[in-house]
Ligand SMILES: Nc1ncnc2c1ncn2[C@@H]1O[C@H](COP(=O)(O)OP(=O)(O)OP(=O)(O)O)[C@@H](O)[C@H]1O
């Protein structure tokens with residue numbers, strides 16, 4: 149089975165531990181705490197022979213970058229394309245020209261879209277930030293930092309359920325988050341565990357949450373209150 | 385982990401890891417998160433897989449531990465399922481105290497007698513702890529099917545088909561004790577042990593059967609009214625003697641011999657043994673000795689009973705004895721003689737010559753076992769009197785025989801095990817130095833006679849004697865004094881204390897001492913069920929035949 153996954157952004161700032169991407173959709177960045185990936189090294193070749201659709205600015209990009217195929221299925225053990233995995237820890241929307249301060253327009257949302265479409269299309273931009281938690285190379289998942297940061301201007305995709313499951317069948321990513329200081333860590337942990345849980349079949353969700361919780365309990369052994377706060381945010 | 389150590393560990397189940405410990409205080413194990421604290425039972429037999437040795441250990445305590453300070457003050461809500469499952473095994477976990485009892489070097493040969501050693505070191509940090517498997521139990525406690533000196537006495541906790549064996553050879557080398565509160569299964573256990581001794585012919589038995597539970601049948605609190613006694617298992621080998629033929633007839637229990645005891649066999653010490661029961665004063669002993677001196681032919685009791693006022697006055701004047709004391713003694717002995725008249729007979733009366741002691745000795749010498757039923761005579765007074773008189777004379781016989789055999793005349797007498805219920809009555813600190821039972825317990829098996837004491841109040845038994853007891857089989861005890869008493873002379877006893885108090889109220893026992901390599905808690909084997917019968921029965925004669933035989937003997 150081959151899933152074609154929609155690109156959701158493009159890397160515009162990159163470092164070893166985290167990166168910033170511009171969201172493809174204004175106001176709809178990848179959800180907080182969700183798992184994303186950035187291609188790494190060799191990428192599948194461009195889908196043969198099609199002309200880029202010039203009306204769609206992203207089409208040419210997609211054609212040149214190639215479609216990012218997620219072919220990994222945990223059950224069958226098929227190959228996974230090399231990629232850097234990261235967790236979304238924040239997003240913001242603001243004017244493209246950071247030197248220019250945005251003013252209120254005093255128009256309703258619908259009217260604004262009709263009268264001033266350029267605001268949505270050219271003046272504003274949504275970015276999201278992601279924390280690198282691991283990568284996959286040679287079909288094995290490494291739950292530590294990749295040797296190189298993500299390349300600039302490469303596309304960002306959501307991880308497939310299979311990839312999320314494979315990445316989270318060990319809980320090392322939780323430690324990365326716990327040690328991170330640039331985000332509301334408790335919220336992030338809870339959101340991230342909820343997101344991962346949703347990728348598991350119904351009957352395995354509880355086991356997953358409990359083992360994630362146990363890992364947290366070990367990580368936060370000196371801080372029962374914090375553990376409690378996180379668990380409360382996970383429990384439905 | 386298990387891949388690095390193939391072999392025995394594969395069949396065991398890991399239940400935790402050693403996290404701390406000391407040689408003197410024992411080991412602490414952190415329980416695996418998957419194991420429930422409630423499955424960990426005190427007394428369970430486990431194996432610690434050290435680097436160079438395996439340590440055979442027993443669980444002595446279970447503790448709830450937590451690594452988070454705030455948790456105790458702010459426990460998760462009752463319905464907070466997730467929080468509870470997250471905490472269990474991580475922040476909250478079970479810590480289990482282990483008492484290592486034996487160690488076995490890993491490089492020792494796998495076949496033959498295992499090279500078990502006392503524990504002189506402890507396993508390293510994070511050594512895995514496994515619940516023991518059948519092979520471990522066999523290696524340590526022996527295998528009944530391979531050697532008849534081993535006798536199945538029960539199964540370890542949580543391991544229902546694996547027998548724990550008693551080494552009977554060692555068992556009969558010392559005096560032994562079976563203890564426990566009333567109704568915990570002492571009598572059943574004793575019967576099981578006796579069956580083992582009889583079946584494997586390790587010794588001959590003399591059983592003072594106070595409540596008539598050993599001979600033909602015993603009572604059973606359960607779905608049936610009675611269980612078979614020893615005679616029904618070992619027909620040719622067990623003889624039932626009785627003090628109360630009437631009662632035996634009523635119970636339809638066939639007997640081989642009715643015991644009569646002539647007055648002349650009662651000594652002054654026998655009377656002193658009864659000082660509490662007869663409420664004797666401290667002068668009674670002197671008075672008795674004076675009487676013994678006066679009636680040198682041994683007829684002091686009949687002599688005393690025949691004295692009238694004048695005789696007494698004469699006697700008191702010549703022997704410097706208080707006349708009131710003598711009168712009191714006479715009164716009390718008259719009461720005694722009256723209450724025991726069905727088996728205490730005056731000297732010279734018919735039948736007394738057919739001496740019970742001789743008869744018992746001849747049975748014992750022929751390798752048979754004797755159960756002496758007391759029938760209705762269950763009062764401690766009668767029981768003690770009879771047990772003491774017979775035992776003293778049998779012991780004398782044994783001493784003589786042993787000495788003869790040392791002098792090259794005749795063979796060694798067969799080892800004899802004397803079973804007494806309510807043992808504290810004979811072995812209390814105030815009496816232990818005077819009764820023959822105290823002597824036997826103290827001299828160990830110098831003369832091939834040992835005791836099997838059965839008692840519900842071990843604290844009533846003299847401490848010195850308890851410390852000589854070789855193997856102690858203890859059912860539930862919850863009086864601290866009793867527990868302390870059983871553990872006198874046991875090293876590292878602290879862990880065992882809790883175990884003894886947490887045994888089931890029936891059919892569970894802690895065995896420690898000479899006949900087992902390490903202390904162990906067992907679920908006692910079921911007495912007189914199909915399986916037990918299968919492993920014991922050997923007589924091919926039918927019930928009726930035996931009954932006829934015995935009745936004709938009796939008549
Ligand atoms: N090994 C066993 N097999 C079968 N039943 C047993 C066994 N052990 C104990 N029981 C049950 O427990 C009951 C009490 O056992 P038992 O008569 O041996 O107690 P006890 O300790 O001798 O009590 P007491 O001190 O009153 O003489 C038995 O009637 C029987 O129902």
Ligand SMILES: [Mg+2]
Pocket residue numbers: 570571572
């Ligand atoms: Mg009893």
